[in-house]
Amino acid sequence: MINLEAVKFDEKGLVPAIVQDASTKEVLTLAYMNGESLVKTVETRETWFWSRSRGELWHKGATSGNTQRVVEMRYDCDQDAVLVLVEPNGPACHKGEETCFHEVVLSGEPGASAKGTTAILSRLESVIASRAVDKPAGSYTTYLFEEGVDKILKKVGEEAAEVIIAAKNRDRGELTWEVADLFFHVMVLLREQDVSLDEVLTVLEERHAKKPSDEQEK
Template sequence: MIEIEKLKFGADGLIPVVVQDYYTKKVLTVAYMNRESLEISIKEGHTCFWSRSRQELWRKGATSGNVQRIVSITADCDYDALTAQVIKNGPACHTGADSCFNNVIYQNEQKNPFSLNALYKLIEGRKTDKLEGSYTTYLFEKGLDKILKKVGEECTEVIIGAKNDDNAETIYEIADLTYHLLVLMVERGISLSEVSDELAKRHVVDKKVKQETSKTQ
């Protein structure tokens, strides 16, 4: 672990911090810290930045509740930039988005990896901008009962695939189930980040339980 004295703050007394989701590794935002805000972040275990626009300390989530619990802070090879891995509680962006980085400037079509976020956005678009002939649009037009019926059917198909000891079939059906769950989430207005945050909370609770159990043994 390095000492803060080794860090190279800029002429304005600031150092850039790339904030990254601990679980997904997604970049959430880029902010700045001065020595005081870094020391507060380390002491309190939650991100505290320096707001360049307001010229004051900015404890992330102080008003919104969208705090970021720090897992680690790492310096680069020149000690003039930081990466903070965090477990976030709610959106990272002031717009309410999961991340500040959502505006695609360039995308290599030959290197366009699949992501649940991209699929969620596509499904979301099928609800707001209906496409004739689209199965997803059809589900939204039929409504919640139809979507729930499909989720139930796909759950059964996953069980059958697993009971048949057929991994290929099980994977196929899990993919179908995942898609229909995403449709249900969009229909109910549930975001991926809300599910991710719920899982993160359970993970933290599990660790605490294990720690408490080990102490009593």
């Protein structure tokens, strides 16, 4: 539990609060807390902030329904910034984006970071999870969850077949497109079965860590 008395507020009685998705580790937003909003966040286990523009407390999701359930809170080594790990119930940004940090200023070269590959999968997992809970009308993901596991399995099979056809035809563009579709539907299936992406990645890491002599053909 965070020691509230140890938090150092600035001259305006505020402390910056970095909100991060507890599952994907993606930074969702940067806001500010005063003493009261910090206490309410701890007591309610949902994020409360201080609006510098309106000069009042605000409860994230009070009007939009996009609340954030607090999983853990930390402060930095100087105790003048707070990290809030949450399970978001919908987009963090008022523009409807999953994170407020959706405007790209500078991006790395393709393939420059392996973390970037897993980051997009984690972000996709987060979006699928929110669709499973919110079930927004008109969403294809909502449609899959409402149809149930048989429909999802059918789509996984169809996309796998499309991957095979594209590969046999040596169609690079079609292959990448179909593999992306397969990844998406497999991740929907994982969510339906309550299996996390981390569990799958852990299995891959464990296999990779094995010595060559320990490897088995699959």
